[in-house]
C-alpha cells in the first residue's frame with residue numbers, strides 16, 4: 001500500500017489543482033466581464049438560440065486585450081474586449097463574431113469546456129503521476145516518456161475538439177440562416193489580426209489545425225450535408 005502513496009498523492013494534488021483552477025477561472029471571469037449588449041450580435045445569437053431551442057445564448061465580454069473567444073468550464077461564453085473592439089472598428093463583421101460564438105457554443109454543447117480545464121491545470125499533475133509510475137519501470141527515461149506522451153495526448157485532444165466545434169458551428173450557422181462563409185473568412189482574418197501580437201494566439205489557433213485545413217474540413221462537411 002505504501003508504495004502507491006506517492007501516486008495517490010500526485011492524483012490528489014491533480015484534483016486539488018483542477019478545483020482551484022476552475023474556481024480561480026470562474027472568479028477572474030466574474031470580476032472582469034459584462035454581458036454583451038450589441039443589438040446586431042444579439043439578433044444573430046437569437047437566431048442561433050431558436051435553432052438549438054434555448055431561450056437565449058448569453059455572451060459576455062471579457063476585459064482583456066488579446067483577440068480570443070472562450071467557453072468557461074461552467075458553460076458561459078466569452079468574447080474578449082480586444083476581439084469586440086475589432087468588430088466595433090469594422091475589421092470583423094457581426095456574422096464573423098457569430099461564428100466564434102457558435103464555435104464556443106459547440107465546445108460547451110460537446111462537453112469540451114469542462115475537460116479543457118485539465119489542459120491548463122491538471123496537466124502537470126497528470127504528468128507527475130505518469131512520470132512516477134513510469135520511472136518505477138524505466139528509471140531515468142520514464143519522466144521523459146511521460147512528458148512526450150502527455151504532450152501528444154493533449155495536442156490530439158485539442159485538435160479534435162477544434163474540428164468538432166467547427167463542425168457544430170457550421171451546422172448551427174447553416175440552420176440559423178447565417179451561413180458558413182463568415183466562419184471561413186474569419187479564419188483567414190485571424191492570422192492577420194493576431195499577427196501583430198504573436199504571443200497572444202487565440203485558443204482556436206493555438207497548437208491547432210492550420211487555417212487552410214480547417215476551412216477544407218468545413219467545406220467537406222458542407223459537401224456531405226449538401227449545403
Ligand SMILES: [Zn+2]
Pocket residue numbers: 103107161162165203204
Ligand atoms: Zn475552439
